[in-house]
Amino acid sequence: MTDSGPAIVVTDLRKVYGSKAAVDGLNLTVPRGSFFGFLGPNGAGKSTTIRILTGLIPPTSGSIELLGMRMPGDELEIKRRIGLVPDESMLFDRLTGLEFLEFVGRMYSLERGMARHRAEELLEVFELSGEKRKLISEYSKGMRKRLAMAASLIHKPELFLMDEPFEGVDAVGARLMKEMLLDLVRHGATIFLTSHVLEVVERLCDHVAIINQGRIVAEGRMEDIRAGSETLEDVFVRTVGAGREYGKLEWLTEAWHGVSG
Amino acid sequence: MIAAILRAQLLSLRLRAGARRPSTAFAALTGLIYYGFWAFFSFGMMMLFSIATTEANILAELSTALLVATLYWQLAPLLTASFGASLDLHKLLAYPIPASTFFTIEVLLRLTTCVEMLLVLTGISAGLLRNPRYGARAAPYVICGALLFAAMNLFTSAGTRRVVERWFRTSRWKELAFLVFIAITVAPQILIRTHVPKAALLRFAPSQIFWPWAAAGHLMAGNRTLPAAVIALVWLGAAWWFSRRQFFHSLRFDASEYQRTERETRGRSLLERLFALPAHFLPDPMAALAEKEMRMLSRISRVRVVFVMSCVFGLILFLPAITGKRQAPGNFAQNALPIMAVYGLLMLSQLTFWNCFGFDRSAVMGYFCWPIPLRQVFIAKNVTVALMLLPQIAIVWGISALVRLPASPGKFLEAVVVMIAAALYWFGIGNIASVRLPHAMDPDKMNQMSGKIQALTVWTAPLLLLPIVLAYVARAVFHSQLAFVGVMAIALALGGVFYYVCLDSAVQTAGRRREAILNELSRSEGPISVA
Numbered sequence: 001m002t003d004s005g006p007a008i009v010v011t012d013l014r015k016v017y018g019s020k021a022a023v024d025g026l027n028l029t030v031p032r033g034s035f036f037g038f039l040g041p042n043g044a045g046k047s048t049t050i051r052i053l054t055g056l057i058p059p060t061s062g063s064i065e066l067l068g069m070r071m072p073g074d075e076l077e078i079k080r081r082i083g084l085v086p087d088e089s090m091l092f093d094r095l096t097g098l099e100f101l102e103f104v105g106r107m108y109s110l111e112r113g114m115a116r117h118r119a120e121e122l123l124e125v126f127e128l129s130g131e132k133r134k135l136i137s138e139y140s141k142g143m144r145k146r147l148a149m150a151a152s153l154i155h156k157p158e159l160f161l162m163d164e165p166f167e168g169v170d171a172v173g174a175r176l177m178k179e180m181l182l183d184l185v186r187h188g189a190t191i192f193l194t195s196h197v198l199e200v201v202e203r204l205c206d207h208v209a210i211i212n213q214g215r216i217v218a219e220g221r222m223e224d225i226r227a228g229s230e231t232l233e234d235v236f237v238r239t240v241g242a243g244r245e246y247g248k249l250e251w252l253t254e255a256w257h258g259v260s261g
Numbered sequence: 262m263i264a265a266i267l268r269a270q271l272l273s274l275r276l277r278a279g280a281r282r283p284s285t286a287f288a289a290l291t292g293l294i295y296y297g298f299w300a301f302f303s304f305g306m307m308m309l310f311s312i313a314t315t316e317a318n319i320l321a322e323l324s325t326a327l328l329v330a331t332l333y334w335q336l337a338p339l340l341t342a343s344f345g346a347s348l349d350l351h352k353l354l355a356y357p358i359p360a361s362t363f364f365t366i367e368v369l370l371r372l373t374t375c376v377e378m379l380l381v382l383t384g385i386s387a388g389l390l391r392n393p394r395y396g397a398r399a400a401p402y403v404i405c406g407a408l409l410f411a412a413m414n415l416f417t418s419a420g421t422r423r424v425v426e427r428w429f430r431t432s433r434w435k436e437l438a439f440l441v442f443i444a445i446t447v448a449p450q451i452l453i454r455t456h457v458p459k460a461a462l463l464r465f466a467p468s469q470i471f472w473p474w475a476a477a478g479h480l481m482a483g484n485r486t487l488p489a490a491v492i493a494l495v496w497l498g499a500a501w502w503f504s505r506r507q508f509f510h511s512l513r514f515d516a517s518e519y520q521r522t523e524r525e526t527r528g529r530s531l532l533e534r535l536f537a538l539p540a541h542f543l544p545d546p547m548a549a550l551a552e553k554e555m556r557m558l559s560r561i562s563r564v565r566v567v568f569v570m571s572c573v574f575g576l577i578l579f580l581p582a583i584t585g586k587r588q589a590p591g592n593f594a595q596n597a598l599p600i601m602a603v604y605g606l607l608m609l610s611q612l613t614f615w616n617c618f619g620f621d622r623s624a625v626m627g628y629f630c631w632p633i634p635l636r637q638v639f640i641a642k643n644v645t646v647a648l649m650l651l652p653q654i655a656i657v658w659g660i661s662a663l664v665r666l667p668a669s670p671g672k673f674l675e676a677v678v679v680m681i682a683a684a685l686y687w688f689g690i691g692n693i694a695s696v697r698l699p700h701a702m703d704p705d706k707m708n709q710m711s712g713k714i715q716a717l718t719v720w721t722a723p724l725l726l727l728p729i730v731l732a733y734v735a736r737a738v739f740h741s742q743l744a745f746v747g748v749m750a751i752a753l754a755l756g757g758v759f760y761y762v763c764l765d766s767a768v769q770t771a772g773r774r775r776e777a778i779l780n781e782l783s784r785s786e787g788p789i790s791v792a
Contacts, residue, residue, distance in 0.1 A: 055629060080632040099553070106549035
């Protein structure tokens with residue numbers, strides 16, 4: 001177990017479903033203390049990779065090291081030290097926001113009083129304290145995402161795995177979350193996140209990897225990836241291709257009756 | 262349009278069924294046995310109604326058979342909180358489809374809850390046609406009567422489903438409403454046992470032509486056909502109006518208007534202290550998990566309703582014993598308390614331990630992400646159900662004492678021990694089922710177990726009770742309490758070993774199948790939800 005090596009080392013990772021490889025020989029190194037953006041088009045293998053890293057699904061082959069520990073092998077210790085914001089809801093709808101956060105804290109061995117105290121504070125920071133006694137099933141999508149983010153923080157992890165953390169969150173909430181994440185990185189945490197909003201990744205991340213069809217097609221420091229005056233979007237489109245045409249849908253592009261095209 | 266909706270549903274079912282063919286075959290086999298039984302029963306009905314007897318006898322038999330069919334048709338879904346397939350209107354309302362088309366599909370889907378009764382009705386009709394008294398010439402009457410009867414029940418069932426569904430989402434008093442409903446179903450028996458004048462009761466006897474089943478019976482038997490047809494049509498019209506009204510009411514219904522105030526919790530109450538109970542005797546994370554389970558289950562309407570019903574349903578089952586042999590209760594009544602308690606446990610089983618991750622849905626991924634041993638999750642979930650059972654036994658005990666069933670403190674203790682033994686076996690197999698056949702359940706809907714889980718219940722539940730049954734057999738054969746205690750002790754010990762082995766297997770299987778479990782529990786349904 002080492003505290004100075006990379007936060008994540010993935011070697012030749014494969015995940016095959018039937019005859020299709022969702023992740024196909026992925027190699028990745030995430031430096032400790034970095035804000036790492038993991039990008040890719042829909043179905044490229046981003047969520048599958050995050051799910052493998054969190055131990056939710058087993059890889060077909062390859063090796064994974066998180067915080068210097070091997071997975072599988074040191075799973076419990078790894079789980080104690082990572083914070084997860086998944087793409088799907090990991091929230092129990094029939095608990096209130098406060099009850100859920102306290103419960104998650106206790107899952108990470110926090111003493112009950114401490115768990116409740118941190119839960120109250122997190123709800124306050126994420127502007128959910130007004131809703132703390134409301135069942136999660138009543139929360140909007142953005143509120144659920146903010147609660148999931150709060151839950152990932154409660155045990156003060158050193159590595160965060162986040163799948164679309166800003167999806168559905170309003171501008172004010174997203175800004176708060178971004179500032180908090182940047183601050184965490186400044187204090188030594190490592191953040192590995194996926195997002196479709198390239199502007200956000202461009203502004204937050206210092207390292208980027210682009211995955212397409214299960215393979216890494218570009219990886220490096222943000223300034224190295226953006227050669228010259230290219231934006232991250234330009235790089236992304238150039239790397240994964242933009243050959244989608246809708247012009248052939250003639251029935252869709254025809255003008256409605258009485259409207260000239 | 263109808264074809265497109267049905268095709269979408271079939272495709273979503275195909276995807277689900279294709280995932281695990283062996284368990285689908287298992288469920289199909291159970292279905293075959295279940296419907297085979299009803300086909301056999303239908304054959305018996307055909308033979309019964311083939312016998313040439315007096316018209317009065319046939320009319321009485323027909324009225325009774327159709328009354329029982331109506332009760333089963335309308336009550337079975339309520340008593341089991343299982344309403345079969347129904348349109349998921351939220352997924353379909355956005356499309357430009359006339360509401361009347363939805364209504365037609367909805368009524369046709371009611372056929373999914375009454376296949377048994379359609380088989381019985383077919384048997385009765387075939388019997389009448391084979392009866393020398395009627396023969397083929399009576400075919401128009403028999404067919405018309407049977408069709409009117411089936412249609413009336415279909416419409417009523419469609420309307421009732423929507424009413425109950427709205428109750429579940431809105432009413433604070435649904436548990437009470439179900440109790441009142443159960444009381445109504447046993448009211449005739451109580452009335453018969455009371456001193457209400459017989460003449461007054463006979464005026465409303467089930468064989469009177471103004472009841473829908475009796476009108477259909479008269480029509481099928483070709484007796485007083487004109488008034489019978491008019492009455493049957495009036496009932497059919499009323500059922501159609503009721504179901505249509507309820508369906509269109511559901512179309513405009515927005516549950517969230519009612520839920521906001523209902524679902525806000527009210528700080529530290531007595532219930533809160535109950536939730537904190539596991540922390541007094543369990544360490545974290547088990548205590549936290551058990552506490553979370555108690556909170557969640559207590560906030561699911563359907564769990565509350567089934568819990569209440571599990572406490573009182575035995576009353577219906579044992580009413581004849583209570584009212585009939587009060588002086589010298591037989592073996593059945595003597596052991597009523599443990600039997601009612603185990604039956605109550607079985608009622609809770611579908612919601613709490615045959616599919617213990619069902620209400621967690623996609624949040625189940627937490628159990629794989631948090632640094633906790635999965636074994637503790639299973640134990641915590643089982644402990645929670647066990648804690649729910651204690652007040653249940655106490656309530657059943659109280660009711661038994663009230664209605665003068667044998668309910669001594671010894672009987673209470675016996676019921677607790679029997680319940681623990683049954684729970685060890687059922688929890689054991691339930692933990693395996695939960696990881697082998699997981700199925701997402703929506704707390705807002707009245708959705709029931711998956712077919713596979715139902716199959717598992719049908720196959721294994723009675724078999725697993727064998728060691729407990731043997732204890733009772735020992736007591737009856739040897740007339741010895743010692744023999745009972747001895748065999749029960751063995752049953753408990755075996756149950757403990759069985760639970761331990763099953764738990765181990767469930768934990769290992771969960772680890773291996775975690776991806777499939779997550780997928781199954783995150784899956785959404787097609788345009789038709791099975792409830």
